[in-house]
Amino acid sequence: MRIRLFKKNKLIGQSAVLACLVSCLFSGCAVTGPYVSEEEIRQASDDLKVKALKFQIDELTKVNNIGYKLIFSLPEEDRKGNFVFSGLLLSGLDRYLARLYQLPAEKGVVVIGLVENSPAKKSGIQAGDLLKRIDGLPIYELSDVAYILNHKAPNQSLELSVARSGIAMNFDLRLISKPLDVAFRMVDDQEVNAGASPDLVAVTYGLMRFVKSDDEIAVVLGHELAHIAKGHHLKESGIGLLSMLAGIAAGIGANKVSPGSGDIVMRSVSSAFSARFSQDFEREADYFGLKYVQLSGFDIEAGVDVWERFAIEVPQSMTRNFFSTHPSSPERMLRLKKIIQELKS
Numbered sequence: 001m002r003i004r005l006f007k008k009n010k011l012i013g014q015s016a017v018l019a020c021l022v023s024c025l026f027s028g029c030a031v032t033g034p035y036v037s038e039e040e041i042r043q044a045s046d047d048l049k050v051k052a053l054k055f056q057i058d059e060l061t062k063v064n065n066i067g068y069k070l071i072f073s074l075p076e077e078d079r080k081g082n083f084v085f086s087g088l089l090l091s092g093l094d095r096y097l098a099r100l101y102q103l104p105a106e107k108g109v110v111v112i113g114l115v116e117n118s119p120a121k122k123s124g125i126q127a128g129d130l131l132k133r134i135d136g137l138p139i140y141e142l143s144d145v146a147y148i149l150n151h152k153a154p155n156q157s158l159e160l161s162v163a164r165s166g167i168a169m170n171f172d173l174r175l176i177s178k179p180l181d182v183a184f185r186m187v188d189d190q191e192v193n194a195g196a197s198p199d200l201v202a203v204t205y206g207l208m209r210f211v212k213s214d215d216e217i218a219v220v221l222g223h224e225l226a227h228i229a230k231g232h233h234l235k236e237s238g239i240g241l242l243s244m245l246a247g248i249a250a251g252i253g254a255n256k257v258s259p260g261s262g263d264i265v266m267r268s269v270s271s272a273f274s275a276r277f278s279q280d281f282e283r284e285a286d287y288f289g290l291k292y293v294q295l296s297g298f299d300i301e302a303g304v305d306v307w308e309r310f311a312i313e314v315p316q317s318m319t320r321n322f323f324s325t326h327p328s329s330p331e332r333m334l335r336l337k338k339i340i341q342e343l344k345s
Contacts, residue, residue: 079179087118222289
């Protein structure tokens with residue numbers, strides 16, 4: 001009798017659960033607290049994406065400002081030529097950029113930043129300007145800009161036509177030369193990392209969160225620029241500060257003529273292989289990178305801070321085999337202290 005009653009109660013319970021599920025399906029289950037609609041969630045998501053995009057652009061601009069200050073301070077022996085430089089940071093337009101800059105269109109090329117003290121900065125162009133024409137030629141995508149700049153030389157002028165708040169405006173921009181054909185990009189990765197290829201220096205958002213000042217960013221970028229200036233890429237397939245970055249696909253062609261062109265954030269990262277002399281290259285890059293930092297007016301003491309904090313926060317970096325291609329953090333910290341003493345003497 002008890003067993004039969006148990007089975008009956010079990011059936012009643014199952015029926016109640018089924019009825020509740022059916023009720024939720026057709027009328028919606030009760031929610032504790034205020035109700036949030038799918039449309040509200042979608043709108044909030046779009047708002048956050050626009051704010052995230054603004055953050056990414058600010059970080060990209062900061063890296064370019066520091067990086068080019070280093071490049072224009074390079075000693076004569078590390079200058080590799082006269083390469084076209086405008087100081088424009090550009091991106092293909094999408095709906096999030098259009099919303100950020102309150103643009104009516106979602107196609108075209110938009111100015112997202114300007115390198116400090118560059119021809120673009122001095123010309124009066126602003127972030128958010130929609131690029132319409134260069135020297136009378138229509139601009140539809142980044143490759144149009146790359147094509148024009150590839151056929152220009154330092155000291156030549158550009159006539160830029162832009163749309164700003166729906167108003168057509170024209171600006172004259174005289175190109176200058178940069179002594180190293182390098183662009184700076186951000187990588188969408190939370191790993192603390194930076195790297196260099198022959199014409200590109202890339203840093204991750206993880207590294208930007210790790211560093212505490214512009215001086216520390218300069219130390220990282222100076223190290224990577226030293227790899228390029230000293231020709232290490234000719235002997236190894238890409239060099240990195242903390243690990244190797246190479247084969248970065250997006251926007252490299254445009255970057256050569258217009259720093260920051262292409263996607264605002266790169267997402268393609270692959271590891272390069274080490275060569276047997278890579279530790280020597282790392283030591284050389286530490287030495288000359290710190291010299292670049294000093295020449296550009298940043299605080300070279302920041303180099304010690306970076307490696308001391310990295311050793312503390314990533315203890316495994318203190319072992320010699322953590323990065324087989326890199327000296328250990330304690331060695332780098334001690335060598336940088338001695339380099340600083342030498343540079344200040």
